[in-house]
Amino acid sequence: MALIELTNIERVFQLGDSTVHALAALNLSINAGEYVAVMGPSGSGKSTLLNLLGLLDRPNSGTYRLEGRDVTTLSPDEQARVRSERIGFVFQSFHLVPRLTAAENIALPMTLAGIPAKERNARVAKALAGFGLENRADHRPDQLSGGQRQRVAIARATIMQPALILADEPTGNLDRHTGEEVVNLLEALNASGVTLVVVTHDQAMGARARRQLVMEDGRLKSDSHVSPPFQGEG
Amino acid sequence: MRLADTLRFARDAATGYPMRTTLSVLAMSIGVAAVVILTALGDGARRYVVGQFSSIGTNLVIVLPGRSGTGGFNPANAITTTPRDLTIDDAGALRRASAVSRLAPLAVGTSEVSFGGRLREVMVAGSTSEFIPIRNFELAQGQGLPDDDWNRGTPVAVIGATIRDEMFGSEPAVGKLIRVGDRRLRVVGVLKSLGQGLGMNTDELIIVPVALAQAMFNSNTLFRILVEAKSREAIPEAKEQVMEILKQRHRGEEDVTVITQDAVLATFDKLLGALTLGVAGIAAISLAVAGILVMNVMLVAVTQRTGEIGLLKALGATARTIRLAFLAEAAMLSTVGAVVGYLLGQLGAFGLRQAFPVFPAYPPDWAVIAGLSTALITGLLFGVMPARRAARLDPVQALMKH
Numbered sequence: 276m277a278l279i280e281l282t283n284i285e286r287v288f289q290l291g292d293s294t295v296h297a298l299a300a301l302n303l304s305i306n307a308g309e310y311v312a313v314m315g316p317s318g319s320g321k322s323t324l325l326n327l328l329g330l331l332d333r334p335n336s337g338t339y340r341l342e343g344r345d346v347t348t349l350s351p352d353e354q355a356r357v358r359s360e361r362i363g364f365v366f367q368s369f370h371l372v373p374r375l376t377a378a379e380n381i382a383l384p385m386t387l388a389g390i391p392a393k394e395r396n397a398r399v400a401k402a403l404a405g406f407g408l409e410n411r412a413d414h415r416p417d418q419l420s421g422g423q424r425q426r427v428a429i430a431r432a433t434i435m436q437p438a439l440i441l442a443d444e445p446t447g448n449l450d451r452h453t454g455e456e457v458v459n460l461l462e463a464l465n466a467s468g469v470t471l472v473v474v475t476h477d478q479a480m481g482a483r484a485r486r487q488l489v490m491e492d493g494r495l496k497s498d499s500h501v502s503p504p505f506q507g508e509g
Numbered sequence: 510m511r512l513a514d515t516l517r518f519a520r521d522a523a524t525g526y527p528m529r530t531t532l533s534v535l536a537m538s539i540g541v542a543a544v545v546i547l548t549a550l551g552d553g554a555r556r557y558v559v560g561q562f563s564s565i566g567t568n569l570v571i572v573l574p575g576r577s578g579t580g581g582f583n584p585a586n587a588i589t590t591t592p593r594d595l596t597i598d599d600a601g602a603l604r605r606a607s608a609v610s611r612l613a614p615l616a617v618g619t620s621e622v623s624f625g626g627r628l629r630e631v632m633v634a635g636s637t638s639e640f641i642p643i644r645n646f647e648l649a650q651g652q653g654l655p656d657d658d659w660n661r662g663t664p665v666a667v668i669g670a671t672i673r674d675e676m677f678g679s680e681p682a683v684g685k686l687i688r689v690g691d692r693r694l695r696v697v698g699v700l701k702s703l704g705q706g707l708g709m710n711t712d713e714l715i716i717v718p719v720a721l722a723q724a725m726f727n728s729n730t731l732f733r734i735l736v737e738a739k740s741r742e743a744i745p746e747a748k749e750q751v752m753e754i755l756k757q758r759h760r761g762e763e764d765v766t767v768i769t770q771d772a773v774l775a776t777f778d779k780l781l782g783a784l785t786l787g788v789a790g791i792a793a794i795s796l797a798v799a800g801i802l803v804m805n806v807m808l809v810a811v812t813q814r815t816g817e818i819g820l821l822k823a824l825g826a827t828a829r830t831i832r833l834a835f836l837a838e839a840a841m842l843s844t845v846g847a848v849v850g851y852l853l854g855q856l857g858a859f860g861l862r863q864a865f866p867v868f869p870a871y872p873p874d875w876a877v878i879a880g881l882s883t884a885l886i887t888g889l890l891f892g893v894m895p896a897r898r899a900a901r902l903d904p905v906q907a908l909m910k911h
Contacts, residue, residue: 331823331904352827359825370820370908374525384824386514431824 277340278438278470279305279328284337286323286493297323298334299493305472307438310465312484313474320493321474322443328472329362329441330354342438359388363432363469365461367444369424371416371431377423378403378412381430388435402430406460422453429460433469440464442473446480458483510830519837526810530842533799533806537846537884538853540799544792544880545854545872549861551785553870558777560869562770566643569770570747572603572734572755576764593759594730597659597719602758603736606750608743612736613640614659614719618726620690622668622715624676631672633689633715635722641667641700643737646711651683651698654718662721666694670702671712689715690725744769789876793883799846800887807839807895811902818899819907828900835896836889843888847881854880 286298297320305311313321326332327339330346339347346357363384364370371380378399379386385395403409406426416424425445432440442461446454458480465471475481489497510518523530574595600614616635621628634640638656641648649670655663666689673682682696694717703711723729738747748767755765811818821831854872861870 326905329823331908352829355822355825355827358823364823366908370816370823372817372820374521383821386518387510387821387824387826387830389511389514391511392514435825 277304278307278309278342279303280338280340281327282338282340284327284334284339286320286327286332287335296493298327301337301493301495303488303495303498305470307470308465308468309470309486310462310484311470311472311486311488312481313472313488313490314476314478314481315490315496319490321490323493324490325441325443325472325474328439329364330358359384360435361438363435363437363440365425365428365432365440365442365445367447369416369421369428369448371424371427373416376413376415377408377419377427380416380427381434383431384435398434402434406430420453421449422456425449425453425457426460429457429464433464437469439470439472442471444475445473446475446477454480510826510833515830515833515837516841518834519841522810522814522834522838523841526813529806529809533803533842534846534849536799536802537796537843537888538848538850540792540796541847541850541880541884542853542857543795544789544876544883545851546857546861547788547792548785548876548880549854549858549870549872551781551788552873552876553861553868555778555781555785556869556871557867558781559774562774562777564645566645566735566737566770568738568741568744568747569643570609570736570738570744570751571768571770572736572751573766573768574730574764576766593762593764595734595755595765596729596731597723599755599758600731600734601659602754603734603751606736606747606754608738608747608750610737610739611639611643612734613637613643614731615640615733615735616719616722616726616728616730617732618722620715620725622672622676622687622689624685624687627676629672629675631689631713631715632710633717633722633725635717635719635725637719640716640735643735646703647701649699649701650681651696653698654716655697659718660720662718662724664692664694664721665697665718667698667700667716668696669700669710669712669714671710672715673699689717692721692725694721741771744771785873785876789879792880796880796883796887799884800843800891803839803842803846803888804891804894806842807835807892808898810838811835811895811899814899815902815907818902819904819909822902822904823908832896832900835899836892839892839896840885840889843884843892846888847884850884851877851881 281301281303284298284301285296288295288297313324315321323332327334334347338345341357341361346354349357372383375383381402382395382399385398403412406429408423408426408430411419411423419427440461445461446457449457461471461473473484481487486500488495572595597614600612603609603612613636618633619630620633622631636654637659638654641653653667654665657663666687668682676687677685682699685696686693687696700711736747736751738744748769752763752767756763818831858870858872861868
């Protein structure tokens with residue numbers, strides 16, 4: 276069964292007098308454990324697609340089934356719950372809460388979900404160790420390097436053990452070397468079974484995914500399954 | 510989100526923006542401090558006046574010549590234009606009243622006093638031996654007026670502390686002869702200094718027998734008759750008996766006014782109580798202003814933290830969680846403001862008491878409770894709108910603002 280099933284999705288924005296079809300007649304199916312890169316020029320609907328997949332946005336028409344369940348008709352609170360339990364976000368600009376420490380940022384989804392502090396601390400300690408951030412637990416985001424920040428963000432995205440990770444230009448604000456590290460991390464997560472959807476401009480990064488979706492004007496231009504060409508880069 | 514986590518989150522959010530947190534806490538605390546200090550002033554004034562008025566005597570009933578009360582239209586007043594004066598005999602007749610324990614007629618005027626070449630203007634009170642105990646005066650030296658026939662003007666005087674100091678300096682005053690107007694009087698006693706009281710300054714007063722005062726001022730009328738009832742409960746009865754006796758003596762006309770100390774006290778109490786309430790009302794406006802400021806600060810916070818709110822939503826926060834977090838922050842700001850304001854207010858009241866020891870500037874409990882709860886309620890109430898706005902933000906739009 277497909278993890279994600281989009282049927283006839285339409286998303287329309289009203290910009291002044293003109294109507295923009297951010298997504299038009301989109302049909303897409305992604306299986307659990309896939310590694311998908313979404314590419315395309317600016318304004319092609321990549322981000323809208325990602326927002327939709329993340330239940331941050333609703334389609335004007337069409338259905339979105341996540342794990343076989345129609346999530347477009349859920350109430351906002353039910354959608355919040357799905358986001359909390361099934362979806363992890365990684366953003367281009369990290370989106371860490373500046374006043375919270377690395378550990379607190381990682382714990383934030385669990386705090387919001389009402390998980391007791393004891394369990395939180397145990398899981399955060401594990402995550403810090405897993406992402407090589409043990410010495411950065413009490414640092415605030417402004418005391419961390421870009422790569423460390425994104426590692427904190429990825430730790431946060433995975434702390435609730437989601438089925439799906441949505442990454443929006445995860446390396447966009449990083450230099451090539453740290454970007455490479457971050458991609459390796461995400462790919463390792465994918466290898467452990469988490470479905471990974473990455474929106475990117477970077478052809479090289481997109482090429483590493485086993486499936487590439489290219490979008491144009493709100494439509495799928497191409498959907499190709501390729502095995503990643505391993506290049507000795509970085 | 511768990512309650513403890515919500516509170517911690519709100520606290521961190523508040524301390525994360527020290528400037529705006531300090532400002533709103535300051536506004537709230539000034540509001541609460543204003544309520545505390547202003548009501549302390551108002552209530553202090555009430556207590557001061559009531560205290561001063563109580564100190565003029567206990568269970569007093571005061572008789573004034575003339576019908577100045579608001580007892581309604583009396584046909585007798587329409588015919589007799591000038592009311593009868595009060596006389597010493599009137600006062601003597603009041604001794605028959607069973608509810609009266611003691612009484613003192615009072616005639617007043619101003620005159621000159623001289624001793625050893627020094628001369629000054631004084632207020633002269635003509636009364637009897639019971640005047641001093643009724644008015645709760647105390648003697649520093651010597652004794653009071655002699656307890657003899659009221660119509661006999663023995664040439665003696667009891668003088669106030671200031672007069673003693675000015676006329677005699679360090680010399681003993683008791684037993685000396687002073688000249689008051691055209692009379693020579695022997696000083697028999699000196700009053701203890703009381704400072705400025707209501708009505709007259711007893712430190713600059715000379716008390717002489719009532720008949721002597723009347724002779725000096727060439728009149729046979731009284732300014733007041735001070736009547737002391739046997740007990741607090743006997744005050745209305747004493748008032749009635751006094752009225753009845755004087756009515757009989759004045760051919761059935763109620764041409765005197767009888768006021769009770771209780772009634773006057775109650776009036777002052779009410780009047781100054783209302784003043785305190787009014788002042789508290791004005792101060793409450795500053796609380797409302799502080800509440801609006803907290804609202805503005807929270808609205809700014811929502812705008813400043815739009816990105817964060819979007820993030821929280823992406824991480825699975827429900828609208829309720831976000832609402833509660835912002836509401837908790839507003840509540841925290843106003844609570845801290847209220848507590849700081851309360852302490853500032855108490856400090857201010859303490860300062861006032863230090864600066865003016867006679868002035869009992871204690872904020873009344875009701876004002877403190879009302880001030881604190883108004884602060885909390887306005888803080889919460891004005892926190893609702895920003896919290897709802899935060900909860901309603903569109904996550905996609907919010908995330909883009911990061």
